[in-house]
Amino acid sequence: MAEDFTATRATLLSAFRSGQGATEFLVADAVRVLGATWPTPTRVIDVATDELLAEVLQSSPVFPVWLEQMMTAARRSLLFSAPNEAFAPLRSWIAIQCHLNEHAWAEDATETRLVEILAASLQDLTPEQVMSLASYRPLARLPGADSLLDKGWTGPVEKVLREHIIAVREEQAIADALPTLTPITGAVSEAVRSQYEAHPYPRWRRAGPGAVQTQVNGRRLPKDPTVFIAGCGTGRQAILATMMLEARHTLAVDLSRTSLAYAVRKSRELGIADRITYAQADLLELGDSVGPFDIVQSAGVLHHLHDPFEGARKVCRLAKPGGFVALGLYSARAREHLKPGKALGKIYTPDTVREFRQDIIARPQNDPVRIPAVASRDFYATSGCRDLLMHVQEHELNFDDLRRMLRENDLTFLGFLQFSFQEIRDAYLARFPHDPQGLDLDAWEAFEADNPATFRRMYQFWAQKAE
Structure with a gap:
């Protein structure tokens, strides 16, 4: 039946x-x-x-x-x-x-x-x-x-x-009126800015907020926090953070004025524009004119900078002593399967993304270019396809890089977002029962070696800055 x-x-x-x-x-x-x-x-x-x-x-x-x-x-x-x-x-x-x-x-x-x-x-x-x-x-x-x-x-x-x-x-009209906190400097920052001016990423209509977040792995987040979003794109992350962290005020910056304008419009549409300030800025140029903040977030951004470690230093410096930091960074192991598609993407241009996509779709089901591309939701929009397979600047990191980033910025690791996914959590705890909170980076490194897709959505983790 x-x-x-x-x-x-x-x-x-x-x-x-x-x-x-x-x-x-x-x-x-x-x-x-x-x-x-x-x-x-x-x-x-x-x-x-x-x-x-x-x-x-x-x-x-x-x-x-x-x-x-x-x-x-x-x-x-x-x-x-x-x-x-x-x-x-x-x-x-x-x-x-x-x-x-x-x-x-x-x-x-x-x-x-x-x-x-x-x-x-x-x-x-x-x-x-x-x-x-x-x-x-x-x-x-x-x-x-x-x-x-x-x-x-x-x-x-x-x-x-x-x-x-x-x-x-x-x-x-919004883009023309946006404030600018820093100049955009350097060839890499300018190239990345140009990509997102042409194709703001991602386009979205529903924010889809989840439950209010009040703690991270047992550590209570500040009440009515101030929040900084480093590289907010089209605003969904800034809006979700403001709503789910119940932020008193959020400052969100990005290289692209087109992306920021989309973010402002969506914030107005959702009735929270008075709680978020958007501005154009180059993260590598941020000085002491902003911050410090209770919570700092940067997901999917630092790996597109000329130097992701310098970017992390700039971003983490904006967190208050004892403040919380949430970062999202590409995993080299998790993105290994994208290499054939990225190599093919070099043949195409920003004006031929449609043809690039059809080339991939037309390939056999077991083609190494096709398999990972069509499995990614980013593949189904022009901006997403560029971001996934044709980005102008990209670094991929490993666990040694994460340890360095935590060490250089005096951060205590508070856990990966992936640990909240039941399937991953169960598999991890079955192998590493000694780590019920998921805080052992050595164990996670071994787990990723056997489960390369674990961090396909990036290494997404929370940390806390030393007092």
Whole structure:
């Protein structure tokens, strides 16, 4: 007997609409339900009113490959189909999805020709045609796009115009007004800044905060803390930290003004802009003009600096004596499997990421380039693919590097985030029962040697600065 997913669907829809719960886990669970409940083969009419699909498409870049290809086919079908009011919601969901994934999906020559015709006659398009066009091109970049806002359209197309044009214009105005704490110096900082100006990473719509965090491995965090986010990108980390740490105030900095503008807009949207200050800064240039802070966080940033150890010194210096530090750094062992894909990525350019992705998708299932790429959620958006396989600057670290970083900054290791994942925790404790708190770095080094995927999401750990 086929499993009844009615209750699961209802639970997932409620979680999406409440705004609570980690988006990546909700999307993954929802995709499994969609795959198990849709008919095979699946037609556009079969999914046009699927509310769970709507939440998925409007939450984050869709994965895995089968769902991307199914939605790519649906987009094509809608492009060439006659207007049909029943398909209007699906058109809007796909248009918003393609804005999130930065139009990373494949298109053929016939699609390109029709899209170019639509773009050339923008003022004469119907709402359905505008939504189809938005599924292939960023509307805000097309000449005359702003005049679409004067048409007084309502319904699904209104949501698309808000996402594609109104939000983009708001971000452009924010970027122009952002404060600058330091100049951007050095070739590496400038190259990294340029990458994220072109492709802010990641695009997201739901923050998905979890429970309030009051302690780390038995050590109580300060109440109403001040927080510093070093390299905040598009703001999700800063927003989650502010909400989950119940921060009194957060200062979040980044190289990219485009990324920061996205962060400001999302903070306003969530009603917490008064608790977060965003500013452009080069971490290696930060002096004594900011801080100290109760909590300092930097995830996925230090390994993109010219010197990650100097970056760690700059960041950790901003924590108060006795303050807490949370860092996220690439593991060389965990990223070994990405080397073939990164080598292939050197053949492509920032303007040919779509072709690069299709090259990977088209490879055999057991291809060493394809396997790790399609397994990563970053692969499913243009900015994410660049960050994963085509980054302009990247260091990969090991346990000796972590020990050095802790030693140089007078930090006490408080544990890896991965220890909170039940499967990893159980496997670790089965092998190292002497370490119930997961604080033995030598044991973790041995564990990673046998389980290279453990830190695929980076070495993510908490530490405390000496008094």
